[in-house]
Amino acid sequence: MKLLEGKNVIITGASRGIGRGIAEIFADHGANVAFTYSSSEKPALELEKDLTKKGVKAKAYKSNAASFSESEKLVAQILTDFGGIDVLINNAGITKDNLLMRMSEEDFDTVIEINLKSIFNMTKAVQRTFLKQRKGSIINMSSVVGVKGNAGQTNYAASKAGMIGFTKSVALELGSRNIRCNAIAPGFIETEMTGKLDEKTVQGWREAIPLKRGGTPEDIANACLFFASDLSAYVTGQVLNVDGGMLT
Ligand code: NAP
Numbered sequence: 513m514k515l516l517e518g519k520n521v522i523i524t525g526a527s528r529g530i531g532r533g534i535a536e537i538f539a540d541h542g543a544n545v546a547f548t549y550s551s552s553e554k555p556a557l558e559l560e561k562d563l564t565k566k567g568v569k570a571k572a573y574k575s576n577a578a579s580f581s582e583s584e585k586l587v588a589q590i591l592t593d594f595g596g597i598d599v600l601i602n603n604a605g606i607t608k609d610n611l612l613m614r615m616s617e618e619d620f621d622t623v624i625e626i627n628l629k630s631i632f633n634m635t636k637a638v639q640r641t642f643l644k645q646r647k648g649s650i651i652n653m654s655s656v657v658g659v660k661g662n663a664g665q666t667n668y669a670a671s672k673a674g675m676i677g678f679t680k681s682v683a684l685e686l687g688s689r690n691i692r693c694n695a696i697a698p699g700f701i702e703t704e705m706t707g708k709l710d711e712k713t714v715q716g717w718r719e720a721i722p723l724k725r726g727g728t729p730e731d732i733a734n735a736c737l738f739f740a741s742d743l744s745a746y747v748t749g750q751v752l753n754v755d756g757g758m759l760t
Contacts, residue, residue, distance in 0.1 A: 515741040517542035520594045522587070524577045524634060525604030527552035529703035530653065532559060533729020534601060534736050535570070541737060544569040546590045546597075548604065550576060569594065577604040577630035578622075587637035596645070599740045600638045602631040602675075603653040607705060609664050620667045627671035631678055635693075642691045650693040651739045652679045653732075656755050659697055672697075676751055683749030692748040694739045699755025702726040722757030 521538055525531045526547035532555075535545045545563055549556040549572060556572035563570030571593060575586040590597060605627045608619040631652050642648030657665055658672025675695060682693040700706060700717045706726070709717075718726055735754045738744050753759050 514540075514542040515737055515743065516599075519543045519598040519740070520590075520596050521545050521599040521601065521740065522590060522597055522634070522638070523547040523601045523603055524575075524630065525549065527556040527559065527572070529705060530698065530701060530729045530732045531601075531603040534603065534733040535559060535563060537730060537733040537737060538740070539563045539566040539568045539570065541741075542568060543599075543740075544594055546571050546573065546594055548573050548575045548577065548586065550574070550604070577602075577634065578625040580629075580633045580636075583630070583633035583637045587634070587641075591641065597638055597641050598647070599649045599651070600634055601651045601653070601736060601740070602634055604630055605653060605671075605705075607665065607668050607708075609668065611664055612666050615667060623667040624671050624674075627668070628674045628678070631675055635678075635682060639686075639691075642686070643689055646690050648686075648691040649740050649744075650679075650682060650691070651736055652676075652693070652695040654679070654695040654697045654751060656697050656699045656753060656759050659751070659753070659759060679751065680749045687748055692739075692744070694744070694748060695751045696732060696735050696739070697751050697753045697755065697759075698727060698732050699753065699758040700726045701729065701732060703729060720758070721755070722760060725756065727754065727756060 521543045526535045527549035560572045654675040655672040679695040
């Protein structure tokens with residue numbers, strides 16, 4: 513059964529990793545996918561081609577999620593290109609890890625702007641469309657780190673915890689218009705982001721996870737599928753940990 517037949521979806525940061533996994537599974541479920549990237553043009557254009565081969569409409573857009581004006585222009589362009597928007601997935605994110613003692617102001621600000629300010633930018637940009645159609649699903653990619661904190665990631669943890677507060681507030685504010693907003697808190701997912709860690713640290717994470725493995729982009733994409741589709745029509749303001757039991 514295709515759960516998103518004919519739905520138009522925006523995914524930020526889908527040139528690789530989790531975003532790419534979401535784009536692929538959503539296309540398999542019949543969704544038209546508009547997605548962004550920041551600098552990885554080649555993989556983004558390859559993904560556009562791969563998704564199109566699945567028989568859906570797909571388009572890559574270079575857009576900095578941290579920029580309010582770029583996000584507004586992006587959404588206007590997607591509305592012109594796709595004719596509507598049903599689902600927004602705020603997935604773009606970065607890390608700039610350091611102990612607080614050594615963290616620069618710039619690294620703190622950059623992570624907050626790309627991870628947290630971006631979801632304000634994009635949610636504002638789609639809000640009018642969702643209000644008019646009295647329907648919409650917004651999914652914010654938080655992290656277990658936003659729920660429990662992590663040494664060496666004060667900037668990242670603050671951004672991801674902020675996303676949870678934003679998610680719950682949007683759910684309360686827009687629920688009466690049938691606009692739902694939920695967050696996913698992935699645990700340790702094996703992508704380029706976590707590929708920067710040394711093998712010993714990675715092995716330590718895997719052993720600490722009750723399901724004894726790192727997650728895959730598909731694990732996260734399947735949770736997104738639930739929140740994007742009518743299977744979750746009565747679910748809003750929630751944070752779903754997709755972490756192999758890490759936070760249990
Ligand atoms: P990734 O492999 O590093 O991919 C990040 C994606 O975000 C790329 O497509 C990148 O585009 C895009 N991006 C970065 N800065 C951007 C900007 N300013 N504007 C637009 N797009 C931008 O990361 P990932 O592991 O897939 O993570 C995806 C999301 O899940 C992030 O929000 C991350 O915090 C969250 N998460 C990941 C894990 C994990 O274990 N991997 C765990 C919890 C939460 P380019 O390729 O052009 O740079």
